[in-house]
Amino acid sequence: MNSTINLVFQKNNIGLGKRKHAVARVFLVPGDGNIIINKLPGEKYLQYNETYLGLIKAPxxxxxxxxxxxxxxxxxxxxxxxxxxxxxxxxxxxxxxxEVQNRAILKPFGFLTRDARIKERKKYGLRKARKAPQYSKR
Known part of the structure; x- marks a missing residue:
């Protein structure tokens, strides 16, 4: 039993996903559809939010x-x-x-596209990325 678990959690059986500052290392284990995130049940970790659970299960x-x-x-x-x-x-x-043929099914739904939007860096002379200090005429 322990050898099958080690086969699943190997470097070549990993799916890496990123979004903003979040990085997820994902493994698929034969089972009955449960989600485990950071050793917690997925429902508890995601605060019982059906939207987040639906996002994860969509592919x-x-x-x-x-x-x-x-x-x-x-x-x-x-x-x-x-x-x-x-x-x-x-x-x-x-x-x-x-499975290579899964790519043709998932690509039109946008599941394989990395969302490249990240936080814009702060510029000098400004308070945030774009917020300028208040202008005073006098």
Missing amino acids: LEKLNLNSQFNIVALVTGGGLTGQAEAIQLGVARLLCKM
Whole structure:
């Protein structure tokens, strides 16, 4: 039993997803559709938010595999929304790595596109990225 777990959690069986500052390392384990995030049940970690849970399960549902795999994710950085979207990208990438024909199904839904929007850097002379100090005429 322990050797099968080690086979699943290897470097070549990982789906890496990123969104803003969130980074998710995702593993798919044969199971019955449970989600485990940072060793906690997915529902508890995502505060029972159905939107986040739906985001994560969406690639599996499009391929009708939602009751065949458990999703195990290790997530760092960002907030819950960014983490959920990072896990979704990791799941989609891992499914494409497992079966090449899955790519043609998932690509039109946008599951394989990395959202490149990140926080803009602060510029000198400004308070934030674009917020300037108040202008005083006198």
